Amino acid sequence: MPIQRVGVVGAGTMGNGIAHVFARSGFNVTLCDVEQRFLDRGLDAISKNLEREASKGKITADDKAASLKRITAVTDRSKLAACDFVVEAATEKLEIKTEIFRDLDKVCRPEVVLSSNTSSISITKLAALTKRPDKVIGMHFFNPVPVMKLVEVIRGLATSQETFQTVRDLALKLEKTPIEVNDAPGFVSNRVLMPLLNEAMYTVMEGVATPEAVDEVFKLGMAHPMGPLTLADFIGLDVCLDIMRILQDGLGDPKYRPCPLLIKMVDAGWLGKKSGRGFYKYSQ
Numbered sequence: 001m002p003i004q005r006v007g008v009v010g011a012g013t014m015g016n017g018i019a020h021v022f023a024r025s026g027f028n029v030t031l032c033d034v035e036q037r038f039l040d041r042g043l044d045a046i047s048k049n050l051e052r053e054a055s056k057g058k059i060t061a062d063d064k065a066a067s068l069k070r071i072t073a074v075t076d077r078s079k080l081a082a083c084d085f086v087v088e089a090a091t092e093k094l095e096i097k098t099e100i101f102r103d104l105d106k107v108c109r110p111e112v113v114l115s116s117n118t119s120s121i122s123i124t125k126l127a128a129l130t131k132r133p134d135k136v137i138g139m140h141f142f143n144p145v146p147v148m149k150l151v152e153v154i155r156g157l158a159t160s161q162e163t164f165q166t167v168r169d170l171a172l173k174l175e176k177t178p179i180e181v182n183d184a185p186g187f188v189s190n191r192v193l194m195p196l197l198n199e200a201m202y203t204v205m206e207g208v209a210t211p212e213a214v215d216e217v218f219k220l221g222m223a224h225p226m227g228p229l230t231l232a233d234f235i236g237l238d239v240c241l242d243i244m245r246i247l248q249d250g251l252g253d254p255k256y257r258p259c260p261l262l263i264k265m266v267d268a269g270w271l272g273k274k275s276g277r278g279f280y281k282y283s284q
């Protein structure tokens with residue numbers, strides 16, 4: 001079945017980036033969120049990001065206009081019935097994704113592949129909510145989606161080879177690099193990245209170094225574009241804590257114990273850049 005129309009559920013940071021790259025690559029996109037204001041915010045972000053690409057000469061002004069025209073924004077999820085492929089990029093809460101996957105299974109044609117951009121929820125669990133577990137898969141994009149090359153493609157226990165191939169081919173059409181990973185807590189990206197950020201937080205908590213010094217070590221010594229504490233602030237300290245807890249629960253190894261300083265900062269409402277304060281202060 002040729003994929004012409006792609007459904008994207010959730011128009012937030014990731015959903016609008018995913019809609020952007022599909023539309024830019026010539027796919028029609030149905031972008032779905034729970035309220036019109038979230039769709040308006042998402043469309044506004046897409047427009048600004050396409051404009052930035054046009055100003056850098058990556059696309060033409062006509063490409064921008066054509067990409068925007070290919071996106072239809074809806075609050076009525078039944079409109080996703082017309083889609084040939086769906087990426088779910090809604091809020092990272094199991095109960096939200098459970099409701100969405102059960103409903104998508106009813107709304108979408110039986111042959112349609114349902115993918116999730118989840119950072120940490122089990123693909124096998126999401127697949128088991130549907131009558132098509134062989135057609136459920138992880139398609140994990142990275143932020144900012146129009147820029148980052150990687151797509152982690154996560155096979156659930158029941159994901160078929162055909163489904164894997166469909167997502168791999170789609171990622172290549174988006175000019176991304178798909179990397180195959182099996183379903184496990186944190187997949188590869190967060191399983192390796194989050195303990196690094198967590199350990200950096202321990203060094204600050206134990207007075208080994210200041211946040212600035214830790215970040216400089218990684219920038220200058222390991223050629224990381226930003227240090228681990230800046231990155232944690234950008235990701236959101238609440239998101240980092242949630243993922244550490246998923247690693248701790250799912251893998252059961254004490255090495256995944258969230259740093260007590262991280263827990264304390266989240267309790268204080270210091271969530272990083274989005275709240276104006278994390279390891280650093282940000283003007284809002």
Ligand SMILES: NC(=O)c1ccc[n+]([C@@H]2O[C@H](COP(=O)([O-])OP(=O)(O)OC[C@H]3O[C@@H](n4cnc5c(N)ncnc54)[C@H](O)[C@@H]3O)[C@@H](O)[C@H]2O)c1
Binds near residue numbers: 034038142
């Ligand atoms: N932010 C990142 O860096 C990043 C990176 C990779 C993966 N992810 C994953 O992507 C997903 C989305 O994250 P985000 O950062 O874009 O979150 P976000 O908070 O920016 O956006 C989530 C959007 O989902 C919408 N939503 C909530 N419930 C919905 C429903 N029932 N139907 C439709 N839309 C609904 C919200 O209104 C919101 O617009 C999560 O699963 C997250 O783990 C995030």
